[in-house]
Amino acid sequence: MVPLMRGGIGHHQRIKRAHQEARIGEATGAFSRLSWFYVIFTLCALAGFQRVLPERRRTLGRMVSRMTIDRTSLVLGLGLAAAVLAAGALAGATEGFALLKGVNRFALRNDSAGAGPLFNLFLNNQLFVAVLLGTLCTASSGWVRSLAFAMSVADIGLEVLHGEQFMSVLGLCLSMLSPFIAVHALNGKPVVKYLGIGALFALLLGSVSVFYAYKGQGLDMSDTVLSRVLLQSQVWYVMDGDASLFGAPAGGSAAFGRVLASLASPNAPSFFDDGVVSGLRDVMLAYGTPEILRAYIHNDVTFTMGQMAVPVYWFGFAGAAVFIAFTGLVYGALAALQIVVAMHGGIVLLWLTTKVVSYASFGLQQGEYWNIFGIRTLAYAAIACAWWYCIDARRGTVEPPARQRRWS
Numbered sequence: 001m002v003p004l005m006r007g008g009i010g011h012h013q014r015i016k017r018a019h020q021e022a023r024i025g026e027a028t029g030a031f032s033r034l035s036w037f038y039v040i041f042t043l044c045a046l047a048g049f050q051r052v053l054p055e056r057r058r059t060l061g062r063m064v065s066r067m068t069i070d071r072t073s074l075v076l077g078l079g080l081a082a083a084v085l086a087a088g089a090l091a092g093a094t095e096g097f098a099l100l101k102g103v104n105r106f107a108l109r110n111d112s113a114g115a116g117p118l119f120n121l122f123l124n125n126q127l128f129v130a131v132l133l134g135t136l137c138t139a140s141s142g143w144v145r146s147l148a149f150a151m152s153v154a155d156i157g158l159e160v161l162h163g164e165q166f167m168s169v170l171g172l173c174l175s176m177l178s179p180f181i182a183v184h185a186l187n188g189k190p191v192v193k194y195l196g197i198g199a200l201f202a203l204l205l206g207s208v209s210v211f212y213a214y215k216g217q218g219l220d221m222s223d224t225v226l227s228r229v230l231l232q233s234q235v236w237y238v239m240d241g242d243a244s245l246f247g248a249p250a251g252g253s254a255a256f257g258r259v260l261a262s263l264a265s266p267n268a269p270s271f272f273d274d275g276v277v278s279g280l281r282d283v284m285l286a287y288g289t290p291e292i293l294r295a296y297i298h299n300d301v302t303f304t305m306g307q308m309a310v311p312v313y314w315f316g317f318a319g320a321a322v323f324i325a326f327t328g329l330v331y332g333a334l335a336a337l338q339i340v341v342a343m344h345g346g347i348v349l350l351w352l353t354t355k356v357v358s359y360a361s362f363g364l365q366q367g368e369y370w371n372i373f374g375i376r377t378l379a380y381a382a383i384a385c386a387w388w389y390c391i392d393a394r395r396g397t398v399e400p401p402a403r404q405r406r407w408s
Contacts, residue, residue, distance in 0.1 A: 030240035033317065037308045040321055041328040048332025053182070053340060063186045065179070065343045067132075067350070068139035076347045077132050078144075081151055084129050088122030088158040095119065098163030099209075122158070127361075128354040129155055130175035135342040135350075137176075138183040152176050156205065166206040171361070173202030178335075179342040186343075235280070238287045239309035248316040255282045256314040263374050280367040283313050307367030327364060327372065334360055346392050352384035 067073035095116065133155065136148035159172055177198040184194065214220075242249040259279055262269050269279060311320035334357050341353045356377055363371030371377060 030237050033240060034236055034308055037321065037324050041324050041331075044325045044328030045332035045335070048329035048334075049336040050332075051329075052333045052336035063183060063343070064140065065135050065138055065183060066345065067342070067347060068136060068141075068144065070346070073346050074136075074139075074144065077136060078147065078151075080347065080351075081129050081132055081136075081148075081155075084122055084125045085151060085154055085158065087118045088155075088162065091116065091118035091122055092158065092161055097161040099161050119162075122162070125351075126155075126159065126172060127175055127358040128351050130172050131179055131338060131342055131354055132347070132350060134176035135179040135183075137180050160205070160209045164209065166210045167365075169209050170202045170206040173198065173205065177202075179339055182339045183343065235283060235287065235307075235309045239283065239312050243312045243316050243320075245317050246319070248319070249286075249313055251286055252313045252315070255286070258282060259314075259369060262370050265370075266375055268368070268374070268376075269370055279369055280307060280310055283309055283367075286313070307365065310367040310369070327369075330372070331360055331364060344392075345388065349384060349387050349392050352380055352387060355380045356384065 067077055095118075130152075133148045133152045137145055137152070139145050139148070156169065156172060159169060164172075177194070181194055181198075210225075239249065259282070262279075269281065308320070308324065311323040314320070315323060334353075338350075338353050338357050341350050345353070359371045359377045359380070363369050363377075
């Protein structure tokens, strides 16, 4: 593979200059524009969330999650959560835990296809288990709450042992917390203490996981974090230098056409298949120096902080702002829908919904928009809608225990 060196030495000098500016902590115009895109995304995500799950809901009595009082859903949910945890424990016992072996988690994920079904079962169902256990922690039965809490702790421990680090651990903890907070808020109970304690615990655990993961790999903590930040932001800095308010860099329109063509593919685009390269990989081929491309492909470097460069490459700054606002609305609505399903749907619908949300989360984090709008995600969304209208909606309501009435 021969990378396209658009701009040649000029782009290499921009990258070097970006390194120097980042090291001395200067807030450049590029940094400010990147910050505005994150502000736009956050505000639109909050608007999408509020649209699906308004803050003010009228409650009649006490709101109870359907799956905590439906015996079939409760038994099935606990059984599936236990099966996923058992798969994670067995995968670690038979193949070793990444944290204890000092294995880079990106290398582990890149080789997950050959890691065996147990590891993949555990890895691919983390969001489902997190939301499920967080919902079961709101059950009226004490033994269900205690069991769900114990399984939550075990799940987080297995996540850390399997090499997941700060953002993954933080996201897992917050996913467990979200349905718990939602149910208590709708019941009019104070939730600030839960938010504070949960967020502090998630941040602490995420930081500790990073420290021990890097220590196990023999890496220097400060140098590794700094180099990752600089490498991840390079995509944005070189893109920012070529784009204008209404003008995209040369080749951007064709790149958007390629990502549209990739949406019909059932497989995620990558450097290792014969399909059309699209998304962030397209940007890397257009701008990357050989050293950066080699790090991205072979040394397990991700470019999470540069994902906002992809829509700018397609549309320029103004068009990218519109696209990012749209994806923010979509993601906020999906996050709220996930909570609504946790409160009113069954186990199967929750699994389908969390699949869609997990694909969308990965796509936004990495700038791989195929994961949001590709045929795989749309198929899961269509199946979830069909399941709701054909199965869950027809089952009617489940009567809560005495003196408890469902939310309306």
